[in-house]
Amino acid sequence: MMDQNDDILHSFDKFHDWIYCICIVTFDLELGQALEEVYPPNAILTEEDKTNICYLAFPDSNSSCMGDTQFHIRIKQCSISSTLSQCHVAYNNTCPIFLRINPNYLFGFVYFRQIKDQSLPRGYFQKSVIILTRLPFISLFTDICSIIAPEYFDSGLKTVEAACHEINRWQPPKPGDTLKLALFGNVIQSQIPREVNITHLTSSGVLLSGRAIPPLCSTVYDLNIFESFSSIIYHVHVLWELVLIGEPLVILAPSPELCSRLVQALVSMIVPLMYTADYRPYFTIHDSEFKEYMTKTRSPPTVILGVTNPFFGKTLQHWPHIIRLAENSNNTSIQKQKLKRNNNMTFFDAKTGVYTHYKPFLQKDKSVIKKLIKSPQVKRPSEVQTAILKRHLLELTQSFIIPLERYMTTLMPLKKNISPYKSAPHPLPFNPDDFISSLESAGPHLTSNIKGNWEGLYRRFFRSPNFSGWYNTRYQAMHKKLKVLQLEALSHINIQEWLNGKEEVEIIDMILKIKNKIDEVDNEDLHLNEITQIQLKNRLNDIIHSLPDDLRNIISNS
Known part of the structure; x- marks a missing residue:
């Protein structure tokens, strides 16, 4: 055990901007x-945290993973406060919504090594290195773990300490930055995307340009989703619908590497929407929520689970949607499959496929499927296939969101009706029927050639946690905008005109209101421009100076 001297326990503030801690789990x-x-x-982990980490750190005992295996996990955190640091709050304010930090969860990036070693009692060396972080940077931390873990296996814990000191010199994660991170002589290059917004439709159906779509270049979140979906690519549109409406999904796979990749690929299908429901890239029978997910007395919870233990093949047969990746699944070959369901089947004996009774609302885009399945003939690289698939899913999701975004703009009160002397108004409530009525003139048909029952899909989406998450985020953003507009109106008032006939109690009340609103700018991150802030302070000073000297001194010193 390493000595916990003062040098080791020095401030790791910059390190914690990126990583909570690094764990070593052995057998x-x-x-x-x-x-x-x-x-x-000095990293704090509860006993429940430690137990969960230990069981998730190794492939299931039924797995035959030999050599080195990498996968990732997602756990509900128990050990650290759900209050985000200033760095993480700043990150959340400008990052894409689908890359926001959820303070209730930690990601774990696992590098497991299992090799024969006759010098050990069991004849095998089995150990994992796990990087725990709040940041959902899947590709970046997979790369970081692939650098740190082999060094640890070669040279021991001193290399972990050295890595932590190097990471403690990195600049904080900032959306929009292109990263060049030094680690053990390597330079990791990647990009953190900035907040994105999709285009909007006017009532006449004209497209208005918004902020850029998520970049398809190398980012901290890059996933080779074609590789994950290749054996079930015929069902990609059905899976998109299931993820969009938050249906319970379980992935039965032969290894944690395969199931964690597919779970993350599923979650990424609806970018730039955020998948608001729970998901576990790798889940075991030892998890504290195991009983909740296995019960048959109520419907399965809204969650996507990745599992490898054959036990789940029996206990999860009541789940409505199951994806099976068999031992002999070849991710480079594509076989046409029908959607199928057989409740008497043991799913770990089943073939690769999607097992569901779900009837999709939309037709599939056969031209995209045809283009993707021709890759062996045209020898198209997997990265290009992924770019094609990402672009298609992005355009499909955008076509779905654009009418929602357009309708939300109609819920904003008119700027001319915002009073500088009253609190900012709230957006009007969302009316599903009014929204559906708007689809005829400004629906997905304006941006997508996919046919089907879009109205039915929207109504099903309204009952999902993904809609709740999207709507709450948009509502809060709109209310912040209304607060900014109200402050801008207040900053332009004619103080002398307003002061005419006002009692001292009214004047003091206005002073207190303006002070509170100035405080709100920082506390609620209202993005008020500097000129307006200066004007507000000038209006405040003008009002204070209208008071008698004695009262002015009391107010100024309060």
Whole structure:
């Protein structure tokens, strides 16, 4: 165990901007999977955290993963406060919504090594390095873990300490930045996307340009989704609908690597929407929520689970949608499959496929499917296939969101009706029927050639957590905008005109209101421009100076 001296326990503020801690999990003959080391040593983990990390750190005992295996996990955090640091709050304010930090969860990036070693009692060396972080940077932390873990296996814990000190010199994660991160002589290059917004439709159906779509270049979140979907590519449109409306999904796969990749690929299908429901890239029977997910007394919860233990093949047969990746699944070959469901089937004996009774609302885009399945003939690289698939899913999701965004703009009160002397108004409530009525003139048909029952899909979406998450975020953003407009109106008032005939109590009340509103600018991150802030302070000073000297001094010193 490393000495916990003052040098090791120095401030790791910049390190914690990126990583919470790094854990080493080993196999103990008496204890089973055990937490061997945590670095930095002062990182706080509860016993429940430690237990979950240990069980998720190794592939299932039924797996035959030999050599090195990488995968990632997502766990409900128990050990650290759900209050985000200033760095993470600043990151959340400008990052794309689908890359926002959820303070209730931690991601874990696992590098597991299993090799024969006759010097050990069991004849095998089994150990994992796990990087725990709040940031959902899937590709970046997979790369970071692939650099740190082999160094650790070669040289021990001192390399983990050295890595932490290097990471502690990195600049904080900032959306829009192109990263060049130094680690053990490597330079990791990637990009953190900025907040995005899709285009809007006017009532006449004319497209108005918005902020750019998410970049398709190398980013911290890059996923090779074609590789994950290739064996079930015929069902990609059905899966998009299931993810969009938040249906329970379970992925049965032969390894945590395959299931964690597919779970993350599913979640990414609806970018730039955020998948608001829960998802677990790798889930085991030892998880504290195992009983909740296995119960048959109520409908399965809204969650996407990735599992490898054959036990789940029996206990999850009541789930409505199951994706099976069989042992002999070849992710480079594409086979046409029908949607199928057989409740008497043991799913770990089943063939690769999508098992569901779900009837999709929309028709599939056969031209895209045809283009993707021709890759072996045209020898198109997997990265290009992924770019094609990402672009198609992005355009499909945007076509779905654009009418919603357009309708939301109609719920904003008119600027001329915002009073500088009253609190900012709230947006009008969302009316599903009014929205559906707007589809005839400004629906998805303006941007998508996919036919089907769009209205039915929207109505089903309204009952999903993804709609709640999207609507709450948009409502809050609109209300902030209305607050900014009200402050701008207040900053332009004619103070002398307003002061005419006002009692002292009214004047003091206005002073307190303006002070509170100035405080709101920082507390609620209202993005008020500097000129307006200066004007507000000038209006405040003008009002204060209208008071008698004695009262003015009291107010100024309060």
